[in-house]
Amino acid sequence: MNAPNASGWRPEMGSAEASAPATASGDRALMLEEPLIFELGRPGTCGVDIDEPALEPLPALGKFLRKQAPALPGLSEPETVRHYTRLSRQNYAIDLGPFPLGSCTMKHNPRLNEKVARLPGFADVHPLAPQQTVEGALEVIGQLSHWLIELTGMHGVAMSPKAGAHGELCGVLCIKAALEARGEDRKVMLVPESAHGTNPATAAFAGFSIENIPATPDGRVDLAALEARLGPDVAGVMITNPNTCGLFERDMKKIADAVHAAGGYVYCDGANFNAIVGKVRPGDLGIDAMHINLHKTFSTPHGGGGPGSGPVVLSEALSPFGPLPFVTRTADGSVRLVEEENAGEEHPQAFGRMAAFHGQMGMFTRALTYILSHGADGLKQVAEDAVLNANYVLRSLDSELDAPFGHAGPCMHEALFSDAGLAEGFSTLDIAKGLIDEGFHPMTVYFPLVVHGAMLVEPTETESKAGLDRFINSLRSLARRAKAGDESLKSAPHFAPRRRLDETQAARKPVLAWKGGAA
Numbered sequence: 001m002n003a004p005n006a007s008g009w010r011p012e013m014g015s016a017e018a019s020a021p022a023t024a025s026g027d028r029a030l031m032l033e034e035p036l037i038f039e040l041g042r043p044g045t046c047g048v049d050i051d052e053p054a055l056e057p058l059p060a061l062g063k064f065l066r067k068q069a070p071a072l073p074g075l076s077e078p079e080t081v082r083h084y085t086r087l088s089r090q091n092y093a094i095d096l097g098p099f100p101l102g103s104c105t106m107k108h109n110p111r112l113n114e115k116v117a118r119l120p121g122f123a124d125v126h127p128l129a130p131q132q133t134v135e136g137a138l139e140v141i142g143q144l145s146h147w148l149i150e151l152t153g154m155h156g157v158a159m160s161p162k163a164g165a166h167g168e169l170c171g172v173l174c175i176k177a178a179l180e181a182r183g184e185d186r187k188v189m190l191v192p193e194s195a196h197g198t199n200p201a202t203a204a205f206a207g208f209s210i211e212n213i214p215a216t217p218d219g220r221v222d223l224a225a226l227e228a229r230l231g232p233d234v235a236g237v238m239i240t241n242p243n244t245c246g247l248f249e250r251d252m253k254k255i256a257d258a259v260h261a262a263g264g265y266v267y268c269d270g271a272n273f274n275a276i277v278g279k280v281r282p283g284d285l286g287i288d289a290m291h292i293n294l295h296k297t298f299s300t301p302h303g304g305g306g307p308g309s310g311p312v313v314l315s316e317a318l319s320p321f322g323p324l325p326f327v328t329r330t331a332d333g334s335v336r337l338v339e340e341e342n343a344g345e346e347h348p349q350a351f352g353r354m355a356a357f358h359g360q361m362g363m364f365t366r367a368l369t370y371i372l373s374h375g376a377d378g379l380k381q382v383a384e385d386a387v388l389n390a391n392y393v394l395r396s397l398d399s400e401l402d403a404p405f406g407h408a409g410p411c412m413h414e415a416l417f418s419d420a421g422l423a424e425g426f427s428t429l430d431i432a433k434g435l436i437d438e439g440f441h442p443m444t445v446y447f448p449l450v451v452h453g454a455m456l457v458e459p460t461e462t463e464s465k466a467g468l469d470r471f472i473n474s475l476r477s478l479a480r481r482a483k484a485g486d487e488s489l490k491s492a493p494h495f496a497p498r499r500r501l502d503e504t505q506a507a508r509k510p511v512l513a514w515k516g517g518a519a
Ligand SMILES: *Cc1c(COP(=O)(O)O)cnc(C)c1O
Pocket: 103, 104, 163, 164, 165, 166, 196, 198, 240, 244, 269, 271, 272, 293, 308, 309, 310
């Protein structure tokens, strides 16, 4: 056990090597421990000099005054800067190395995007600014809408949803509104077994009951089973394409035709659009509604790095029900923004709103910059390179790790492996934790649920061949150790700031607030 450091913090530093001597500080070279800011602070210390207030508070406001000073940590400015910088160094980021998280599309965020998003005219717009003062921002929304409609072959787009899951809700509410307008009360939403958890959650939230459609042995929706279930009680289907097994749903058009013939609508989860952008237009496949995760396909930071944005493109059949503000295609092919002022005449069936304002402006400027700097040919190449990189990973490792659908042909933008073939007692978790020691963020694990011990690797197009080779080399080594029964892998990570944590305990009994007292 390491000695507590100067502030009384007792680090449980990663390394299990008994031979490594403890340091007096608790730090290990550049691996720096960091207590909570409250444990660091000293009462009475302040980073800036603030004069005592000269004015007495107004008597009427006196009752709002605090009885006790707030429990703020007292630190000088340099201490504060060091605290947050130390914490940031314990984090992993896309700017440090690859994020091979399947189903997340964590690609490089071009600096040009950031530069444009920071232009004061975009960065400082206020949502309540009068419309005539933000014409440029509205133009960005219009141009981005145009591209999203073009790239997807759809009719209209709701730009306001804040993320993929919010977009799903928007699309499913459009389906609900369309059914209501027809005077039909269809209660069932069909969702494939391999669906992202947000799909059934969204449908349930919107009041539908969920029924699963099985997958075929090659990892795709079972068309015959789907057709057999269609009927007057089915509102629609929610299908991810490419799906979460990393495969293109080749029967998408047949699925859509069957669902339409039975009076239902087709929702497509477009989170994996990165694999087909510029190559396939979902509208041509008969899709009625699809969200686009701007923060995946069109770069822009996501996860802990920023907000998401999930515009929803709609077919001609569903467009009339899109929420306000809404962007539709006009007869001359241009796009038109509909807001409350002109909705009465132009868009009377809107189901409502998803958000108070137009959406995530910072994401819109980044996504449009990304689209314009790539151009139509560049976007097509994004999809091609993403798919090429994933197949390179798949074929480099399918002799080391079980690839459950490897026999089904090339994958799309993500490569799926399973834990089959690891030595008795070894699991996907051991491989994921081992990757941390290798200096990589782990891939997505245990998803999709249809594959036992799934490992879903999405390299994205922005990784170089040299970078992919390093990752493949590490994964190959870990697979060999897990097959050979190397016990040390079971206690990985050995070199990270923290060892293997009790994730169940962390989820069930999270410690969210410091309770005070000496550390
Ligand atoms: C990421 C993702 C979602 C949810 O998107 P958020 O922006 O995280 O809400 C839904 N479906 C799939 C397949 C995804 O990969």
